[in-house]
Amino acid sequence: MHLRLILIHCTFILFYQTLSAQTCTSISNGYWQTTSTWSCGGGAGNYPNSSWSGGTHIVIDYDVTLRGSGNPKVIDLSSSNIEKVIIKANRKLIFENNTKLILPPGAEVELEDGAQI
Numbered sequence: 001m002h003l004r005l006i007l008i009h010c011t012f013i014l015f016y017q018t019l020s021a022q023t024c025t026s027i028s029n030g031y032w033q034t035t036s037t038w039s040c041g042g043g044a045g046n047y048p049n050s051s052w053s054g055g056t057h058i059v060i061d062y063d064v065t066l067r068g069s070g071n072p073k074v075i076d077l078s079s080s081n082i083e084k085v086i087i088k089a090n091r092k093l094i095f096e097n098n099t100k101l102i103l104p105p106g107a108e109v110e111l112e113d114g115a116q117i
Helices: 002-021
Strands: 023-026 038-040 057-060 064-066 074-076 084-087 093-095 100-102 108-111
Parallel strands (some): 057 084, 064 093, 074 100, 084 108
């Protein structure tokens, strides 16, 4: 009986860690390319870019700006596993200086009430 409970507990922990690793959430207002703006897979230090392979969802929970300079800046996530970008209520995803965000084919962008792009 104890072994069964331990196995169920371990399975739940692994399932929870898998779910948390699949989301990259903005944790403060800031620039897309700044790691302190994000919590990806349970910790700061990452941001959703072409080398971030840990997730399927991006959640804009604080205002995020894609920064451009001189030439248009492109954030190409087309080869990532991203399935959905969610912009929470009354939050903004701001494109500065002709920046571009390229998502994989079939990815969805969900805007909650009052969200802006």
